[in-house]
Amino acid sequence: MLTIPVVYSSTIVFWGFMTMDDEVVMFCNPPLGLYPTVSRFWTFSNVIINTITLVLFITLILVFYYKGKKQKSDTRKIMKRLKVSILFFIFTWYIGLLAADLFVALGFTGPTLIFMMSNLVFFVLISYSQFFYVVIWRSPEYRNAFLEAWSCIPCCKILKERHSKSTKISATAHSHQQNSMMSSA
Template sequence: MAMSTSRLVSQIITATEIVFFNIFGVFGNVNFIVLTMKNKSLKSNSSYLQCALCFCHIICLLFELPNAGLSFSGVQWRRYECFSVISIYIFFICAQAVIIQMMTLDIFIIIYFPAFYRSIATWKYLTAMLVYPAIYSGIVVVWGFIAMDDELLMFCNPPLSLEPTVSRFWTLSNVIINTITLVMFLTLMVIFYYKGKQQKSNTKKVMQRLKVSILFFICTWYMGLLICDMSVAVGFTGETLILLLTHAVFFVLISYTQFFYVVIWRSPEYRNKFLEMWSFIPCCKRLRARFAETSKDFVTVFSQANSLTTKT
């Protein structure tokens, strides 16, 4: 009876989290794509790659909704039924983790191969950047189809829908991928610390926009994956293991949702365009006017200080 109550509470909490993050996550990711496509000043190879990430996150969030419905209904699926339905989700959940790594590589290319970055056609650049995510994701999904069985699942989500051996490979490989991404990103931070003044303004803007978002993603994605991986490694089994794997989705949902909100916080260009696009809403109109006034005051103060310095 106690376990039954625990399971019910777990289902309600998980479903509520999924619905909440879907509302804010889909809204944010769609807005990032629309802002990039509508504004020429925001278009670049980097921003298109970020749009690919947002698209993956939209798919991932939407595919979590059936799990929310199943949580409330109490319906349980067998692994072959669950995996067949969410295999597309698993493809995109794998792809988005590798795209984050490609976004870090993208900054390296901007810094060390600027002429190549400016000259290469966008479609060629994006194709090259997305081949690795597609191959890795395809391997996991194909292996998942080959290994699936008819075990009854408590929840229909990626860690449980994959056969345990495949699930273990998925979590461990993602930890490795994110560790490599973290090392790459920390290397970039060191480069910018020592050579920041020499970097071009466009490079600085990209780095400023992405550094918090990438670190935020790595932390939340790491946390979700480590909970899954360590739960198995420590030896948890049965209902305890299932509950731990299920609640790890909280950190995963944050990673799907945060990108747009970090961008509009860190990037004045995206923030201004967002407020302009939504200025028909009174609060956005007021915020747009406030930010414009703040920017004007800053420019005035900077000009006066610069003038005094010149006179001196």
């Protein structure tokens, strides 16, 4: 699974290194830190990769939507999280890259272009943090899978054990609460 990303990234880094000049880099991020030709390729290729990711997100939503009609399991929760993830993705990372292309297409140059493109990093940072919030922090299903995958690391194993105990306690408390509400009604 890592072969394609490593080949892509290594190619960009190598190409960027080979075209390096002694120009001062105001802000070191890929659109500004790379030689203009490499930067343009990196931005354009990322828009293509993001479009593929967007299509995959929409496909997943449709698959879960149609499966959800047949099964009434956790499909709604998964769909809700996928929808939130796709909205964050569109309004942060995807729009950030499209805005970088737009600034170049509009003819911005020099300090103005540098200022505008360097501030796009804010949207990318939001995109990176949303995964943790939506998937890991808010979802016990994903959190359990994450901790299970990393349970070979001692701190993750401890967190997994604590989380499984607290999940059992809260599930038991929730069922007792529902039973007491039903009996009082």
